[in-house]
Amino acid sequence: MFISGYKPNYPVMKITQEELKNEILRRGSSILDAWIGDERVKKKILAILVAGKNLLLEGPPGSGKTLIAQTLALSLPPIKVVNCDFNCLPEHLICPQCTSPKGLHHSDITKIIKMPGEKRIVRIQGSPELTAEDLVGDIDPVLAFKYGPFDTRSFKPGKIIRANKKILFIDEINRVPERLQNTLLQMLQEGVMTIGSLEIDFSIDTVLIATMNPEEHAGVYRLSEALKDRLEKVRIGYPSPEEELRILELYGKQIGAVVSDDLEKKMVDIAKIIREDKNMEQAVSVRATLSMFELVQSFALLRGDKLATKEDLREAALIAFRGRVTLSPDSSHYDHPTQYLRELVDNELEAY
Ligand SMILES: Nc1ncnc2c1ncn2[C@@H]1O[C@H](COP(=O)(O)OP(=O)(O)OP(=O)(O)O)[C@@H](O)[C@H]1O
Ligand SMILES: [Mg+2]
Ligand SMILES: [Zn+2]
Helix, strand or coil, X not given: CCCCCCCCCCCCCCHHHHHHHHHHHHHHHHHHCCCCCCHHHHHHHHHHHHCCCCEEEECCCCCCHHHHHHHHHHHCCCEEEECCCCCCECCECCCHHHHCCCCCCHHHCCCEXXXXXXXXXXXXXXXXXXXXXXXXXXXXXXXXXXXXXXXXXXXXXXXXXXXXXEEEEEECHHHCCHHHHHHHHHHHHHCEEEEHHHCEEEECCEEEEEEECCHHHCCCCCCCXXXXXXXXXXXXXXXXXXXXXXXXXXXXXXCCCECCHHHHHHHHHHHHHHHHCCCECCCCCHHHHHHHXXXXXXXXXXXXXXXXXXXXXXXXXXXXXXXXXXXXXXXXXXXXXHHXXXXXXXXXXXXX
């Protein structure tokens, strides 16, 4: 066996946490400017990260969780790493690929790459199909045939290992199978991953940002108590109408027709009404409002007009919401959702 019993005999470094902390302390809450929302929520998120804790964002679909994680990764400074799968620092070669005399990249070690902040994120989509191989890694059968199954050159690192020196973003962490939640636990607890088949321990320097839907919607997929205990949870919700207007201004795509301020206001009002309607099983996301903003322009352009009208909005709203809402089975409108949506939209537009 190649590096049997190999243990990290170096201090576990926490550079990534430190970099993020310094950047947050330098820039304050403006670091999260891309996410439009409550300042108190931003403070909580940043406080957790400054303290070096693991962040769990709990919020409904389309509330900006991915945006927050990407924005934080983007704020990380560029970093010089070796061109190995473990992202070793040039002055700190620690992975099996770099340290093994027969290592895969041994001749390539001088190859140093500059990784920009936006690349410093690895994303895992939580799902029941996720395997230990996805997270930790696996022996590549072709390479194993060539080098032997216990040679480190045969090992293909998984996503947790590739997240070294990066943000590890786990979407819907509650859908990660329970036994793999334990693998995550080990990493959170000790900052170390065990590569079982090779008996290698490898230290992971990462910042974990996880997401989940609000617990009441999580269904059968639960987060283990032990994992819950190691994550600091921040709940994020839908934006207020004023915030959603800002989101439209910042992220609404210009298709070529003018949308008046009044019409924009009407859009966020319609979104709010539908979101808060008690007949809905799950509220609609900001994506619906953004889509409405783009569709309303399309309808104007198709009429050969450069100015969107209330009629365009009626059509746009129905498309944007019809595919996204589900009426609750208890609702008396359950059997005719389109008609019910039309009523809600018409009601809202009547006063316009
Ligand atoms: N508070 C917000 N501030 C700015 N943009 C937002 C906000 N909420 C949603 N958005 C916009 O809505 C879209 C969806 O956001 P994002 O993908 O980050 O949501 P999410 O919470 O990760 O959704 P999901 O649960 O479906 O993965 C993006 O275009 C994003 O810019
Ligand atoms: Mg997302
Ligand atoms: Zn390396």
